[in-house]
Amino acid sequence: MDDSMFSLVVFSGTDDKLNAAAVLAVGAAAMGRKVNVFLQYWALDAFRADGILKDHGVAPEAGVDGATLVQQHHGAHWSELFRQAKEIGDVGIHACSLSMEMFGFEVADLDPLVDDQEGVAAFFAEVDGPVTFI
């Protein structure tokens, strides 16, 4: 059992949640934890090579004011934070095979931040401890 691994299943595809996921990934990597990211559904779609920097919206409860705040906040883009996480630590980013099939994607369609695709069985073969779902 490796509980020190920080396993993130990222499902949501809005910029606010992707930023929250990236901040946690950077923080965990900086503390020396191995980080394992599994991209599903709308999060996977957000990692498309031709669209990673586009506006992916925010959670509905943000409202117009919240959406404006997120857009005007001058921090690093979440994709840049994931890049930093990979530079400072042991961070793998995997695409969920079922979601890849649903979208009709191949790995080449995704941003190079994504290492590969794998099924849920392979994910759980590596992760035998906690899972954080975002």
Added chain:
Amino acid sequence: MDDSMFSLVVFSGTDDKLNAAAVLAVGAAAMGRKVNVFLQYWALDAFRADGILKDHGVAPEAGVDGATLVQQHHGAHWSELFRQAKEIGDVGIHACSLSMEMFGFEVADLDPLVDDQEGVAAFFAEVDGPVTFI
């Protein structure tokens, strides 16, 4: 402390998140992990005996294209995946008493996939490790 138990608090009631939850439950059960599912709010409502197979919508960020993709994807329904998880492993599905009270449900109103109802204290009496919230 039993960290090998995979504890899922399922709150969201859209078909995409319920499918993600079911895929993780099947994956964990297939790897021999005990799985403990606690249904709250809109997830509980989705398990109603008279409505489990109806269209429960998808996350707002899916948009019309995403919703169509989910509907056209020919995989097993999430209720069938939970059924498979129960067949292959030690998987309990419990309804949160507070949510049951809010909806005015009794256990007989729910799909037979749900084993029983329990309060949050009983949930934490069984779960002393990680919790994944969906």
Added chain:
Amino acid sequence: MDDSMFSLVVFSGTDDKLNAAAVLAVGAAAMGRKVNVFLQYWALDAFRADGILKDHGVAPEAGVDGATLVQQHHGAHWSELFRQAKEIGDVGIHACSLSMEMFGFEVADLDPLVDDQEGVAAFFAEVDGPVTFI
């Protein structure tokens, strides 16, 4: 590694999810677990001193009927549940520095339930085990 700590990153700012988070915090505290809450984005906004009791809406899938059910349910408000959790156990509630900066908040702008603000590095210095994201 302290796996008995229950670490909640609360991101969502709707009343239903905040209530789910508060119920889990109370349950974990009642079972003697240390609870560590980290408020980000819309959850942080919901803890504003001048607005904690206002209507924060519910998840979109609730629909009009679900929203009415949540409003009419006569349970304790989620802020009261967090207060109870702090009374019965060792529960810290911390504001995420990045989100504080985004909103332009200072700790004095927040309800006294919030103990302080901290960065994600400080969060992971305390939390070396599982993380539940809501």
